Amino acid sequence: MALGTFGAVMQFAIDNEAGTMGLYEQAVRLSSSKKVKAFFADLVEQLSKRVDTLERIRRENITEMILEPITDFYADEYPLKLEMNENDDRVVCESAIIVEETRMKFFRYGAQKLEFLIEVADAFERMADENQENIDSLRSFL
């Protein structure tokens, strides 16, 4: 699916963040280590804030003067597996790393595609940075 409009990009981002929140709620239930559990609980909170941020920047940055079509941006390039069944902490963390990497890739590229909307690009970059930090933390659990 082509992400050909600002709205399509933002909706995709919001859906992904909300979906990931559900996934990490599962991770809280499935993980056995207290540390890992607490980490995923923090991530759920972080995702809730990210959804709020994305909804706000969608509302505040849509400007009629520059509602131009967006090209070469496709949802299919950022597939997320949003379910977890294993209760092995290592597997849970490895799955989460893949999810964080995919979303980081999306936000980095999205920031480039939406660079003309400074606040959106900045928020996407910030989110990608957070994804990188999350990856580093998840790796420390392996």
Add this chain to the structure above:
Amino acid sequence: MTEVVKNYINGKWVESKSKETSDVINPATGEVIAKTPMSTIEETNQAIEAAKQAFRRWRSTPTMTRARHLNRIRSAFEDHFEELSKILTTEQGKTLDEARGEYRRTIENIECATSIPSLQMGYNAEDIAAGIDEMVIKQPLGVFFCIAPFNFPGMVPTWFWPFAIGTGNTYIVKPSPQVPLSQVRQFEIIHELGLPKGVLNMVHGGAEVANALIESPDTIGVSFVGSTHVGKIVYKKAGEFGKRAQVQGGAKNFITVMPDADLKRTVPAIITSFYGCTGQRCLAGGVLLAVGDIYEPLKEKVVEASEELIVGNGLEEGVQMGPMASKHGMEHTLSLIESGIKEGAELLLDGRGIKVDGYPDGYFIGPTVFDKVKPDMKIATEEIFGPVIPIIHVKDLDEAIEIIDANRYGNASSVFTSSGKVARDYQYRVKAGNIGINIGVAAPIATFPFSGMKDSFLGDLHGQGQDAVDFFTENKVIITRWF
């Protein structure tokens, strides 16, 4: 049974007694989603009376208190942003992004009007003669009203009423009967916020309501947005009855592309300009003037980009162009496409008969591009208000400006160029109220006036910003000497 929308008079929802209604149709599906009553003169007069009564207390309400009311409305609209955008798309057809863009501007107008405590300040001078001072205070006048169009049913009333009530006047909105639902939802939200009764009212209907509002001895002024034909009738009548008037009419906006334009950036801007809101903006591109050598590559890229546009139900995220807002609008555009063919223009891309999966009854027209258009053809002179790009090849900037000047309208015009000199020439010489330099949709933000010239605007003070404050206030001069 389909709901008949209600009037909002004196802080209450009131059913119209009128038996006559018009259908509100979702243009993507062709379904009737509500009905608009053609309210009576009596009902209109009730709204005027309510606004007149409310004015006495409202004008003496402290300016900061009035601003706080506007702030609450602004916040509530933010809270209902997505819901309001979806209602707008459902009744009008524009894409969700376009509806969101419209609501952004709606909120920005209210935000701007929250600065009324500063914007309404007068001015003074000491010692204009020996021991004598002089000052101007900007006073509210009474009951104002607007007659709103179908293309921006969420936003256009906010070019006016936040500034009107912010400055201490009271107000009546008459929405377009084709698209009343956005205003109904806005008023439902406002109703919950405790604005004093009678300050803001809404009466649905047609010409009878508009005439009653203009003819009433108790109204002060009218803000109109719609066709130039109706606008001229309103303006004349407003003069006859001694009303203030600001009348925003039709448009034919010329987009000029110079040989030194950055095509990569220009083409997407052109696509948005001509096809945004399915060409039903008063700021939409109307004719594409390709200057000199840019003509061939520009034409090729415009057709290519037009072919890629995703047409569909605006409620579906990712759709880039929705249906026409009405069957009538669709037929008007189709008839102008026919006239273009008959007058000898070359149809490079034909949007007629486009099929959108799942929406066989929608009012869809696909992107349409004409080449070899002559300046005197109907498609080059008349407002199409649909997704059509007529291309005229001109030799230089002078020829482009000559064509622009010959047109009766002067709402907006844009030039795409890398040259500062060309840009300055353009803004200096072109007779249009809103000029874009490398901007496809020259839409002024709320702190600036929404301008317009020639047959696109009748009056002197525009909507939005300081112009709106001046329209809704009288400059009272006070000359003082103390013995």
